[in-house]
Amino acid sequence: MLSNVVDISVSCARSRLADVIDHARVHHVPVFLTRRGRRVAAVIDAEDLERITQAAEDLEDIKAVEVARAEVAEHGTIHWDEVKADLGLA
Template sequence: MTDMSVSAARSRLADVINDARVHHAPVFLTRRGRRVAAVIDAEDLERLTQAAEDLADIEAACAARAEVAEHGTIPWDEVKADLGLA
């Protein structure tokens, strides 16, 4: 992982982008020594986003299974009645 000031990155933007793409490691942009942003390869970001979404889905499924185990299921006729479909 590379840290670079925003002003340095501004003057070398093409190199910063190429670095992130070639090495598949984010380039962190800093301002007054603090990280404020990152340049990351677009495909890497897509993979990270998909992995985060998959993890959220897995956690939701586990929570749903735990709720069913604790409270049981709701009969389909009751669900339809609650939705005004019966």
């Protein structure tokens, strides 16, 4: 087993793929794959990746809300009737 190793060469990982995957899943830490000593990829538990992706999307949403609030603070709001008229819905 890989114990606490988090960096492993691509060639070594190729021959120990099941161990690499198990390490990432059991310990919930990425296993970085290296080539010539440089990190080139990572193996990460799928559920961990989903949580990270969801957190990134949540942060993007929060940032969009902050931008929208700043725009409202600077320019005010538009009355709904005006929006409908602009869209040809009134």
